[in-house]
Amino acid sequence: MTEITVNVNGKSYTREIEPRMLLVHFIRDVLGLTGTNIGCETSVCGACTILMDGQAVKSCTQLAVQADGSDVTTIEGLASNGDLHPVQEGFWEKHGLQCGYCTPGMIMSGVDLLKNNPNPTEDEIRHGIEGNLCRCTGYHNIVKAIQYAAEKMQGGN
Amino acid sequence: MGKAIGQAIKRKEDPRLITGQAKYLDDIQLPGMVYAAVLRSPYAHANIKSIDTSEAESQPGVVGVFTGKDFADLNPLPCAWQAGGVNNNANTPRTLEIDKVTFTGAGVAVVVAESRYAAEDALQYIHVDYEVLPTVVDAKKATEPGAPQLHENAPNNICMEWTCGDEAGTDKALGEADVVVKQAIRNQRLLPTPMDSRGAIGIYSPVSEDYTVYMTSQCPHIMRLLMTAFVFGMPESKMRCISPHVGGGFGTKIFLYPEYCMVAAVSKKLGGLPVKWMETRRENYVATSHGRDHVTEFEVAAKSDGTITGLKVETYANLGGILSTIAPGIPTTLYGRMLSGVYKIPNIYCKVYGTYTNTGMVDAYRGAGRPEASYLVERAVDLVAQELGMDPTEVRRKNFIPPEAFPYAPASNILNGLKYDSGNYAGALDKALELIDYKNLRKEQEEARKAGRLMGIGFSSYVEICGVAPSAWVGLNGEGWGAGLWESANVRVHLTGQVVVTTGSQPHGQGHETTMAQIAADLLGMDVADVRVEHSDTLGTPFGYGTYGSRSATVGGTAIYNSVQKIIEKAKKIGAHMLEAAPEDVTFEDGKVFVKGSPDKAKTIQEVALAAAVAYDLPAGTEPFLDDTTYYDPPNCTYPFGTHVCIVEVDKDSGHVQIKRYLAVDDVGKKINPLIVDGQIHGGVVQGVGQALWEGAMYDDNGQLVSGSLMDYALPKAHYLPMIETDSTETPSPVNPMGIKGAGEAGTIASAQAVVNAVVDALAPYGIKHIDMPLTPQKVWEAIHSNGNGGN
Incomplete structure (x- = not known):
């Protein structure tokens, strides 16, 4: 067993874990934050996307020990004081989700995308989320949701 | 009506889904919970001679190891839709297989442990002695002499033979036609891939002697009925079934699966400990039902003016190694009965062989039979147009069932007594042509061709059968569904x-x-x-x-x-x-x-x-x-329709297909929430586009699923696609008081053929008439280069 300390959504957690434990299992099973989903276990679908030290990573193919000392943000930590993050709001406004399973990962990728490119073109959005699979929406309204958030974060409506 | 129906309001369920608060199956944790991992057959066809679990039982954290023999008192899972006379040769899954396996991924043993990791670890210590048998994976080859035989009660691996329509009349029409076009087509096997795979939690109460089962199901009431009355042999009141948040289904979560029975039965063996099983993606691909997989030949007869006079179809439908819950109903009722499409075809005949092969179970996947039917009909219409040198929209228009003909009974009684409810097929086509600016598009295409670019325009005018179904029509005395609907x-x-x-x-x-x-x-x-x-x-x-x-x-x-x-x-x-x-x-x-x-x-x-x-x-x-x-209980089904148009450009050097525009004009009757309807259309269209261009489940000759992970199976990604343009006409259904027709499957039923027709149209200068899906760059390139002109 190994001891790790990870700051998740602004709260520090120190836990003894098996060195082989995947980060997504640490988040879901050890910390009980089940908003982050698992869709493929092969780093393809992106349902498990979180922010680690500000960068979007797929937590199904990271070991928990790799997150030792890191700051992690999951979907549960995105809204602040009850106010939805503009990307969350965009998904609601634009019907960017149906079953919702890919949504937490998709939102985290959207947050990462807009941080690096605050005013993306449609093409840049599509490439920005190419590591996240959605089987319900055909991506149409996800693109619109991210466009909505970009506009809002730029101070538009 | 008042002020809520017809409004594009935001969804009430979304706040918990966008904040991570929704509880899907794997999110549920209960006190004392233990975790199951299933050992699956690595062979597609084998007899199980013996299973030794002793070493696995002694692994750290293991609380129990069970095999099929431990659940021999449970009945095999039922086949609830025995269309086409399969009563005597339905072979269905057991909770865990006991004597033999007929596809890779069939469950043969289960480890239950204190953690998921411990359960997975212990699987390797179960020793199974298999007698490996020869395999067959192709639906048609399975029926040929000398093919390996899967089940004693199904000679030549034929599970069912089913027909509809008028064979003599259709043969006569073919004999008298000005032109007859013959075509062999494959509707390839697909992996439905809901992002949330399957799972279940079983909890037995030793005190009240009843069960609670959480499951990823599209129909928990049916699950309870099938598990209690058919598998466990006990009253319904002894079981409660709950579907938590379910992350997509697309049909695959309609069916009763062995693992749902397994978690309940294992919990009982363990004195009531809650037992959770959650599928990996690999398991989802081998052990959850697949879709489509038809091998078909058809002949379409027409007059020289483009009037279609007959359609004859023979299909081999792959049902897999054993039957999923409603497998026989999909390539029969939901396929053959829709082969008139949106056209008044006076003579139709369809014969379907449902066959067993050493592959995973095939059952309903979004559209379920209807995408296969509309793909065939719309390819047939385009082939007639190509043969006669007519515009594909002209052939469609000539053969449309006119608005005044509704309610309309397709010829040769292929719809078995039902009638299309309402429609204005030309109206949807007209709207699509206007929105896409068809006249200028053809000019653009001509200019593109002159400039050496391959641009194609593809159409799909479709009708589907939805709102299933009147119980008297679909039930045992009619279509063979073993219940009401x-x-x-x-x-x-x-x-x-x-x-x-x-x-x-x-x-x-x-x-x-x-x-x-x-x-x-x-x-x-x-x-x-x-x-x-x-x-x-x-x-x-x-x-x-x-x-x-x-x-x-x-x-x-x-x-x-x-x-x-x-x-x-x-x-x-x-x-x-x-x-x-x-x-x-x-x-x-x-x-x-x-x-x-x-x-x-x-x-x-x-x-x-x-x-x-x-x-x-x-x-x-x-x-x-x-x-x-x-x-x-509805008096009829409902029949949404529309016209989709796809515009592609094909790179002749690489064979790569790029979708430039996609327009969907759908008539789903009255819409309750247009925002949600549009979302259904977008997603449905992309699933059909996925089939047309990228997706395909690949088995090798040994029955190994080669496309067994998301690294191997090509799901549509955001950057492959354009925005999906949507519009609609509104023809209320007279079947129900709100005039609703249904919208969940329309996109998928309409789209694959729009893409394929567009690609074939783009390749018309090469004389290409058909390419089987998926239209990968390799296949398209080969088609371009197969006519001996080196692609020039």
């Missing part, structure tokens, strides 16, 4: 004025909590926020058949509609009493009961609900409370 609703107006609607249907992305609330709110003149929709738990909802076949709004929604109507009648009676008026003198409008002509003196539905609940002053003989339950 009505739907239930309960509507209660509580004394605080809040409404609770329960439905037997089951949302897994469709937004029932919003659309069904819109129905009740609209009719009751209330805010949508004041209506709560409950579902997916056999405790607390009346029996219902669940969600599939685009039926939740048409059948489930109509059940709600009917209950609200009965509640309004009762409210009028109580309201009249409150107003000291005669019941026949009052009316109900906009949420209020008032004497006709005197809306100022009114009782609101909330005031009436309070009076009905406290019940101290009700008209004589009136029961307290505004509460009604409906079991609604």
Whole structure:
């Protein structure tokens, strides 16, 4: 067993874990934050996307020990004081989700995308989320949701 | 109607989904929970000679190891739709297989441990002695002499032979036709891939001797019925089934699977410990049902003016190694019966062989039979157009069933007594042509060709059968479905004025909590926020058949509609009493009961609900409370239709297909929530585009699923696609009072052929008539270069 300390959504957690434990299992099973989903276990679908030290990573193919000392943000930590993050709001406004399973990962990728490119073109959005699979929406309204958030974060409506 | 139906309002369910608060199956943790991992056969065809579990049992954290023999007292899972005379040769899964396996991925043993990691670790210590047998994976080759035989009761691996239509009449039409086009086509096997794979949690109570099973199911009531009455042999009251949030289904979660029975049975063996099993993606690909997989030859007869006079079809439908719950009904009722498409084809005949092969189970996948039918019909129409040198829209228009012909019974009684409800097929085509600017498109295409670019325009005019289904038609005496297909609703107006609607249907992305609330709110003149929709738990909802076949709004929604109507009648009676008026003198409008002509003196539905609940002053003989339950059995199915147009450009050097534009003009009847309908169309279209261009489940000759992970199976990604343009016409269905036709599958049923027709159109200069899906760069390149001109 190994001891790790990870700051998740602004709260520090120190836990003894098996060195082989995947980060997504640490988040879901050890910390009980089940908003982050698992869709493929092969780093393809992106349902498990979180922010680690500000960068979007797929937590199904990271070991928990790799997150030792890191700051992690999951979907549960995105809204602040009850106010939805503009990307969350965009998904609601634009019907960017149906079953919702890919949504937490998709939102985290959207947050990462807009941080690096605050005013993306449609093409840049599509490439920005190419590591996240959605089987319900055909991506149409996800693109619109991210466009909505970009506009809002730029101070538009 | 009032102010809620037809509104594009945001979904009520979304706040918990966008904040990570929704609980999917794997999110549920219970005290004392243990975790199951299934050992699956690495062979596609083998006899199980022995299984030694002793070493696995002694691994750290293991609490139990079980094999099929431990559950020999449980019956095999039922086949609930025995279409086409499969009664004597239905071979179905067991909780765990005992003697033999017929596909890779069949479960043969289970380890239960204190953690998922420990359970997975211990799997390698189970030793199975297999006698490996020869395999066959192709639906048609399985029927040929010398093919390996999978089941003693199914000679030549034929599970069923099914026909519909008029063979003699169709042969005559083929003989008399000006032109006959023959084509062999494959509708390849697909992996449905809901992002949330399957899972289940079983909890047995040794005290009350009953079970609770959480499961990723589109129809928990049917699951309870099949598990108790057929597999466990006990009354329904001994089991409660619950679907938590379910992350997509696309048909695959309709069926009863062995693991749902396994977690319940294992919990009993372990004295009631909660047992969780959650599928990996690899397991999802080998052990969850697949879709499509038809090998077909057809002949279409036409006059030289483009009038189609006959269609003859022979299909080998791959059903897999054993039968999934409703597998036989998909390539029969939902396929053969829709082969008239949107056309008045006077002679139709279809023969289907359902065959066993050493592959995973094949059952309903979004559209289920209807995408295969509309793909065939729309390829046939384009082939006729190409043969006659006509514009494909002209051939379509010439053969459309005209609006005045509805209700329309397709020829040769292929729809077995039902009739298309309503339609204006030319109307949808006209709208599509206008929106896409067809005339200029053809000019653009000509210029592109001159410039050496391969641009193609593809059409798909489709009709589907939705809102399944009238019980008398679909049931045992008709299409062979072993039950009814009505739907239930309960509507209660509580004394605080809040409404609770329960439905037997089951949302897994469709937004029932919003659309069904819109129905009740609209009719009751209330805010949508004041209506709560409950579902997916056999405790607390009346029996219902669940969600599939685009039926939740048409059948489930109509059940709600009917209950609200009965509640309004009762409210009028109580309201009249409150107003000291005669019941026949009052009316109900906009949420209020008032004497006709005197809306100022009114009782609101909330005031009436309070009076009905406290019940101290009700008209004589009136029961307290505004509460009604409906079991609604539709008189017919519904038939959405439309025209989709796809514009592609093919890179002749690489064979790569790029979709430049995609337009969907759909007629789903009256829309309850246009935002949600559009979302359904977008997603449906992309699943069909995925089939046309990228997706395909690949088995090798040994029955190994080569495309067994998301690294190998090509799911559509965002950057492959353009925005999907949507528009609609509105032809209300006369089948139900709200005029709804259904929208869940339209996109998928319409889209694959629009893409393929576009690619074939782009390749017309090469004389190419057909390429089987998926149209990968390699296949397209080979087609371009196969006519001996080196692609020039």
